Amino acid sequence: MIRIALDVMGGDKAPEETKAGALLFAEEIKKSKKHVHLVLIGTENDLKDLENHPLKSYFSIEIARDYLPMDIKPTDALRRKESSMYVGAQLLRDKKIDAFVSAGNTGALLACATLVVGRIPGIERPALAVPIPSLNGFTVLIDGGANAEIRPDYLPQFAAMGIEYAKILGKRFPKVGLLNVGTEENKGTEMQKMAYALLKQRFDNTFYGNVEGNDIALGTVDVVVTDGFTGNVALKTMEGVAKLISHILKQEAKKSIDGILGAFLFSRVLKKLKKNLDPRTYGGTFFLGVDGIVVKAHGNSDRIAIKNALNVALKGVEGGLNENLKRELEGWK
Amino acid sequence: MIRIALDVMGGDKAPEETKAGALLFAEEIKKSKKHVHLVLIGTENDLKDLENHPLKSYFSIEIARDYLPMDIKPTDALRRKESSMYVGAQLLRDKKIDAFVSAGNTGALLACATLVVGRIPGIERPALAVPIPSLNGFTVLIDGGANAEIRPDYLPQFAAMGIEYAKILGKRFPKVGLLNVGTEENKGTEMQKMAYALLKQRFDNTFYGNVEGNDIALGTVDVVVTDGFTGNVALKTMEGVAKLISHILKQEAKKSIDGILGAFLFSRVLKKLKKNLDPRTYGGTFFLGVDGIVVKAHGNSDRIAIKNALNVALKGVEGGLNENLKRELEGWK
Structure with a gap:
């Protein structure tokens, strides 16, 4: 039971x-x-x-x-x-x-x-793991905000947690990416450079390398690891964009007969879009x-x-x- | 001339x-x-x-x-x-x-x-200032990626640059927000706490306080200041969400007659949405x-x-x- x-x-x-x-x-x-x-x-x-x-x-x-x-x-x-x-x-x-x-x-x-x-x-620091809708189904972002400040050696631990979560959600061989400001190995601050080396050493083939903000929604990897400050900003930024888009669609839909009719016929699509982007759809995030x-x-x-x-x-x-x-x-x- | x-x-x-x-x-x-x-x-x-x-x-x-x-x-x-x-x-x-x-x-x-x-x-460090579409017209995000690592005292300088840019774009009394993981004064890392105090001291009424990721697109303030690492991640994350949404809309539109017709009638709206979210619309960002x-x-x-x-x-x-x-x-x- x-x-x-x-x-x-x-x-x-x-x-x-x-x-x-x-x-x-x-x-x-x-x-x-x-x-x-x-x-x-x-x-x-x-x-x-x-x-x-x-x-x-x-x-x-x-x-x-x-x-x-x-x-x-x-x-x-x-x-x-x-x-x-x-x-x-x-x-x-x-x-x-x-x-x-x-x-x-x-x-x-x-x-x-x-x-x-x-x-x-x-595990030195538990972290919030958040599944985010992506072109590849979803991407697990970890840490979503539990630890604003971290050490580079926490990131392989975050990666291990994110990988197990991604497996639970159906990914067989999850790939891990380090959130950074460019894809080359030497990008970012000292924190990212050290984390890159540690992740590469620990995960080898499972570690994809650096990814950028757009890779979260594009689903380039299954797990994106980052500190809780950056992770929280990324999550909330996405929420904001989704709200902006929903607002633009609503406003524009009111402006013409084509818009009204289009929005009406398109309503199933818009609902699905809203559901996809609504944090409540997933309901909760693991504190791993x-x-x-x-x-x-x-x-x-x-x-x-x-x-x-x-x-x-x-x-x-x-x-x-x-x-x-x-x-x-x-x-x- | x-x-x-x-x-x-x-x-x-x-x-x-x-x-x-x-x-x-x-x-x-x-x-x-x-x-x-x-x-x-x-x-x-x-x-x-x-x-x-x-x-x-x-x-x-x-x-x-x-x-x-x-x-x-x-x-x-x-x-x-x-x-x-x-x-x-x-x-x-x-x-x-x-x-x-x-x-x-x-x-x-x-x-x-x-x-x-x-x-x-x-100005100790020039920074990239990027106007982002928001419910309030636009929000200037600075730094968009020039300085991955910064000191707290750079942020009032970024704010000054962002304010002048926002004025050029038509905002009369731009408000400045500090990108953080919560709105309370004591949120974030030491960097944010120190930057908060410096911004408050320098700008007083013009400084709104801490803002979160969603406030960028919601347009809560006219200028959002942050380090180039977080700023770059936020920008690219938004790009990714816009692409994901455009993909979902396209896929769903193909699935039924209602979807096809809806998308057709809605095409002007979708074009506007795409234009709004396309970084090429603004064409370029100032290196201030x-x-x-x-x-x-x-x-x-x-x-x-x-x-x-x-x-x-x-x-x-x-x-x-x-x-x-x-x-x-x-x-x-």
Whole structure:
């Protein structure tokens, strides 16, 4: 039995949308007949309406006496040990659950995951791995924002994590690229030059070399490694472009009969485009390197995004994401 | 009389497309009756067919005995003093021309501009300023890739350059944002924290604070300052997303009658979208901080892009871009 826990109290739309998302997921478990059990962590008050729910056999309730506000500081989060997020991290550490999903404050979740659950041996800094739609299906970008400042030797670790994630998502022999400002070996700052050498040494054929920003969406490689500062800027820049394009399409569509009619006929395409570029489609991103599956759902998640995030976690457990990663890192010793 | 020079030998499609672009520009000068004169710098062999051209009164020819290949190293470029690019930089230094445009190797152009033409007093590192389409018309991103590594105190200088550029493009009171991984004051690495303090001190009301990647396309501010590494990644990431979207739209349009018809009726919109996101639309980016107007055209420029780059240069001269910047920096002493 796979046990996936959800922090019902985390997210801008918690607990209504988190609960609704949990029920959508429970419905899916029921249909799929998979051996999966959902654990909902939240305050008694917010969970009592689910006690006699028809889907109750698919989930259990774990009461937490406290919960964290969305603007909490990571250091404060570590002090509030009765919060739903902290309780989730403890359950994961104690192997009482196989995965933990939260749409709460990112820094708080990273802190609880790293310090309560702990790191996988061989990983110095856990990192956020984000799958990005690309011409080649998707590209895993890691680090998506957990570590603004890094050392070059973290990048082979990020690469190992990204590779295992890409495998879970169906890539058989993932290729890794180092995000840089040119493709030649000697490009970038000292950080990139040193990281290039370390990646080449560690991965050899799996390492493609340097890639540039456009290669993320073009899908030149399956995994793009970078520091959390650059990764976060790249991710958010893409979000902005997608919004701009959607705005231009909408505005232009209103301007003429051809535009209105074209947009109407094209609506399926535009919907698909929006879905492709919407971060909620993927629902959640793995916080990899922690000794337990942790999925960060977007703070703004609605029920669909929460359900998707729970599925991301399930996929990670089913695919043996952390076991594979540990095996790979064993070989590095 | 404003004198704009073009490096006819620079660019993947030189000299055919550079010459064709120059003639399109000459045609525009003729029509506009502006007091503008074009100077074409290239080898005798490549320019002899223009000697008796009907538009000859709008341009003159400057013979260079050498030209730089597209993959030249900056250090080698500085040694080849008879190249069209080096000659252009010399003409600019000697005030024989008001602006210089090249689609040649970026590093070589930056080296020739910085070391032959020289810097504006108060600017330690010239930087590439790139206007990016946004919900607010455009956002000037600086540095777009000239300086992979920077010091925090360069950022107020980048901001000053970006502000003057934004003014040239019609913004009356440009606001400046610092590219970061969150909007709070204490976000980012030591570099961003120090830069934040310096920007706040120098610009006060003009400084908006931290912005994130999505703010570039959303147009939250008029000028976004960052190091050349992050700036280059952001720019290229956007290019990639635009290509991905254009690909999705094309593929989907083929899949059904509705799609085909929709795309047909929507074609004007799609063309506008493509134009908006195509770097060639702007034609060229200013290399600011050099004591003379230098415009870098995309290496892959066709005649339209070259013509647009020449117009960018003209706009800079007409708007007094460098004079305004010098005046601003005078006040900093």
